[in-house]
Amino acid sequence: MAVKGQTARIPCHTPRSSPTAQVQLTLWYKDGIGRPIHSYDSRSSPPRSWSDERLIGFRATYIPDGDEDYPEIPYLKLEEVTTEDAGVYTCRVDYKKAQTQRAEAKLIVITPPGTPTILREDGTQVQDTIGPYNEGTNASITCQVVGGHPPPNVNWWHREKLLDGEIDSRVDSVYRNVLQVGPITRKDLDAFYVCQTVNSDLVTPISSGVTLDVNLPPLSVEVLGSGQALVAGEEYEVTCQSTGARPPATITWWLDGEQLINESSRIENQGNATFSTLTLVPEKDYGGKILKCLAQSPVLDHHPLDDTWELDVHYVPEVNLELLEEIEPNGMTEGENVTMICNLKANPVVKKVSWYHKGNLVRQNATAGVIVKDKKLKLRNIQRQQAGHYSCVATNIIGTGNSEPVVLKVNYVPVCSDTTDRVLGAAKDDEVQLNCRVNASPSQVTFSWYFRTPDNLIPIDKEKFTVKDSTSLLTYQIRKESDYGQVLCFAANEIGEQYDPCTFEVNPAGKPDAIDNCTLTNQTTDTLFVSCLPGFDGGLEQQFVAEVFEFDGTTRHMLFNITEKVEPTFTIEALHPGTSYLLGIYAENIKGKSEQRVLHGFTLPPKPEIGPTTPSTHIFPITPILGGLICVVGFLVLVAIVVVVVMKLRGNSRRAKERHDPASGIKVPHTPLHHSKDGSDGPDVILCRTADPAYEDVDGIPQKLKHANIYETVPYDNNDKNTKNSENSAKDEVEYAEITFNNGKNKQKGHKKQGASGANGTLRSSEDSTIYATIDHTRTAQQQQEHLLKQQRSQQLQGTKTGKQTSGDLDSAAQREPDEIPLMDGALESSV
Known part of the structure; x- marks a missing residue:
């Protein structure tokens, strides 16, 4: 036998008359035809071969001595065998000194079947995967083979197990075997089925395979990391995992029964699992609500799976300050009482409640009428110093919440903005500006000015002073010695008149007193630091001057001067190292200069240079x-x-x-x-x-x-x-x-x-x-x-x-x- 398209070996089994018989001519015949199809003439050297081109062409070769497959057996080698080559072959061998011998051999040509083709129920061809089939349904898979001689076998295999080996139908040379699978379960997912065909041991089996795809519902769903507390306003990524679904499950998010459509989320498929990540920014009112993750198959009709999470949202306390007493729109009056309460809403609970007045912490002071208890602040016999903004501050582990401030307006009689007595200097015929500024509530005030004598108060004409808001400006002129003394300013509002007036002491003006207690400190190679205490300014604004002289022990040479407006403190720079200086320091105003204070200072010598020096010619210093x-x-x-x-x-x-x-x-x-x-x-x-x-x-x-x-x-x-x-x-x-x-x-x-x-x-x-x-x-x-x-x-x-x-x-x-x-x-x- 020989396979179509391969090489056939047709043996010539002719017994020899003697081992030494010499073969002269070998002729090959087919199917009893009288003329040979091939000859091999050994009488010439080398031997000559001939073939019938119409029948076998140049595909035939005679092997007189055989080979390793047919040892010492001559055969006719026929390449690229066709189905027409099948038949009975006769070889005739003529010897030189022996009788001619004949032998017959039958050649059977095997035609391999075609490659199996896998078909769906509708007869369409399947390449690699068939389906998908829903879980619980049946599937019919057909394997079709065309051709083959002798007729081929068509078999279905799964995991080296023969499932079906019977041919269900044959039409001409088309053979079919139908495999029935079902009801399909989760185990049938990705099952690989092989259709194999073969018709001879000389032919290699030909196979085709197909994978079964199955639609499956999800097996589980879980919200990962659920149970932790969330902080309102912060951004979180919440992940829901679904497994077992094919195709991947559709995951949706729900909050208290309402689907979160506008929330941002992303889907990831990793093997058998599907992940949905929700970006959630919880609000404080999310506390106690149910966050649900729902998973279902997009192609199967089944009951969806879900997992829920009751949210615990922490947030900074919400604080609201409330006044228990009704307060007049125009404010309170000194001596009245007021109670404030701090209303709280927080999760977790508030650990501490504090009260602030104008940004300063309010502390318990029963003597002053300040009582702090729990969430209440009581103010008894309120004073003007207690007017202003009040706020309540509550703290929990998340942070601190502040209430909107409540403004307490306390009405009181005017008081001086500057409680210290002002001393001014003025010469005869001079005019001085006396600025009287008060604080009052209500702020609408009236002013009156007086000059104090040993016996009484002398009112000053209104034409000599002006009033703007809560400030009055008096132009006071010194005409005679008796005009020196105290000038008083009184203000009044609807609550009453000022108890203690604003006092101005007008004294004769003169030159400032000399400065005192001068100290020379922090001497360096080029800088001196001098600090003094100022004396009386003579009733006028003064400034301070330091004159710097270079001093060689006998004479002095002025270098420069420095003026300071506020304090007699001087930093004298850019001096020569190792030099003596005299410093003349005095104060001055428009009336003249004070007595001068003289300081003797010196700068430090320069530091010796460190490094290689040139050897000196002299051992001693040359004087x-x-x-x-x-x-x-x-x-x-x-x-x-x-x-x-x-x-x-x-x-x-x-x-x-x-x-x-x-x-x-x-x-x-x-x-x-x-x-x-x-x-x-x-x-x-x-x-x-x-x-x-x-x-x-x-x-x-x-x-x-x-x-x-x-x-x-x-x-x-x-x-x-x-x-x-x-x-x-x-x-x-x-x-x-x-x-x-x-x-x-x-x-x-x-x-x-x-x-x-x-x-x-x-x-x-x-x-x-x-x-x-x-x-x-x-x-x-x-x-x-x-x-x-x-x-x-x-x-x-x-x-x-x-x-x-x-x-x-x-x-x-x-x-x-x-x-x-x-x-x-x-x-x-x-x-x-």
């Missing part, structure tokens, strides 16, 4: 006295240097002797000091320095210099080859000369015996100090020539003297006082 002393010391150092130079030029032997001779007074260390770290050639300066900036001038020499040794570098004689250090003369080496300044103690013999000989020939005590100085090696050629000339003059003088005389000169020099050292010429520059 004029110290400058002179430094010049003296420098000159003495030069004298010592000249002495050293002269002695070095006498010869190698004598210099060597003097180098080690203590009597010479020259100390030349063999080991030079180390060079400074910064690479300079100058030696370190060893000098005691203190923070004391004062230097005492004793005998023309600073006190501190009397306790210091000065070393100066001595240039080597490059011409003296016998000198020990001549080989290092090219280097930046230094030697030191030491000069000791006697502090006066070495004048005593005892000290001279104990000390060693100094550079000036005197004996130095152990208490003497040494001053060090460096000699500049960078001397000019002119300075070198001057020293050579001095050397020659010195040698000439020494030639006329003997060695004894020279020694005597030194001894006599040693007997001199330190302050009598002879000055010698020198051009070397020293630094201390």
Whole structure:
């Protein structure tokens, strides 16, 4: 057998006469037709094949030796088999030395059925889903198969279970099998039914499937999060969930039996559940009402499902203030009583009730006639101070509610707006404006003015004052001394006349009194702060002036002034740091100036800068006295240097002797000091320095210099080859000369015996100090020539003297006082 369109293998089972029989020709015939449809000639090499094009065309191939499917069995391979290829095939085999053999084989061609088609009851084709069918109804699903040889089987399957395998009808080559489903339940939703057809084991079964859709009512409905308390005026999202409905349920919202049509809501479908979210802004009257969520199928006729929620709405207390007594439209009169009650409506209950008068809390004060009890406020013997707005405030856990204010109008006689007596200053023939302002209820008032004398009150003519509302303005003129004194203002309304008049004290005007108790505080580098107390203003408006002077101890220079209108408090800025100032402070009015108060102040010195500084050339602060002393010391150092130079030029032997001779007074260390770290050639300066900036001038020499040794570098004689250090003369080496300044103690013999000989020939005590100085090696050629000339003059003088005389000169020099050292010429520059 072979399937239509596939390949057929027709075997040729011919027994051979002997295993070695040689096949020469193979011929194929069909259905007894006398001529072959295919031949295979083995006599040629290679073998030749031939086919009848009308019957099999080029689809036939003879396989003489078989293959893995037909081992050692020759067969005719026929591709793309058609239904006309079915029949009986005969093969004839001719051998070279054997009898011809024949064999027959029947080819059956199988035609597969078409793809099953699923039809509704009305005969229309279904693609993927059939329905929807309402729950409880029946469904008829038809599977139709066209063609197939032999006739196919048509079967219905559900979950690998054969439901129906019988063909209900056959018309020509059309086969139908009708599946009956029902009554349909919720379990049949999305049930998948498969129609399968097959007519041979050589053919793969062909299937088509369909899903059953079912309309179902909702199973449940629930308002999520119900039961919580809501706050009036706030926005909430309330969600209702419905499950089990297909198609999704229609959800509606109802409040006390009325559908909420205008409320905003949205629908979401998630699988088997449908959600409806309602945006609700509850009002306070929603409390106790029923919010209902109703769910029903849009296609089924069934009883809807619903869930309800009794709303609990919280809100800020509603407060209403009510007066129990009837009050006249024109208001109350002082001394009457009034009772107020606070009516409340709130959820939850009010925790606290408070009363306010003009925004201030009203407290229980039975003595003053104020009684606060529960929701009532009682005012007994009411006074004018108790007039004004009253309100009731109630508080619960949601918030605070305020009542509309109730205005209590209390009528009273006029009183002065300013209860203090006014003191004014005026000169003779001056006019002053006296402003009398009163408070009264009713506010329609009349005024009268009086001048108080020791005996009685003298009325003032109405022509001299004016009245506007509750204010009267009097123009009062001073003509004589007796016009000074008290001026009284009285007002009256329909309740009565003013009890206590408004009083004005008119006094003679003059210059203001001096300010007092001035304090200079908070001094900085550029600012001074001054605070004083004002004196009497002389009866007129005054102002305060501070004059600022720069003061150097003897003279003062005015810089600027500052004026203050209200208080004598001044902030003086933009000053120089570390400077003395004088401040002249006084008050003034139109009558003149007060006595001036003078303050002496100073600004603080500037703060020292923090950071790297340039090394100073001087160890001590340079003052004029110290400058002179430094010049003296420098000159003495030069004298010592000249002495050293002269002695070095006498010869190698004598210099060597003097180098080690203590009597010479020259100390030349063999080991030079180390060079400074910064690479300079100058030696370190060893000098005691203190923070004391004062230097005492004793005998023309600073006190501190009397306790210091000065070393100066001595240039080597490059011409003296016998000198020990001549080989290092090219280097930046230094030697030191030491000069000791006697502090006066070495004048005593005892000290001279104990000390060693100094550079000036005197004996130095152990208490003497040494001053060090460096000699500049960078001397000019002119300075070198001057020293050579001095050397020659010195040698000439020494030639006329003997060695004894020279020694005597030194001894006599040693007997001199330190302050009598002879000055010698020198051009070397020293630094201390």
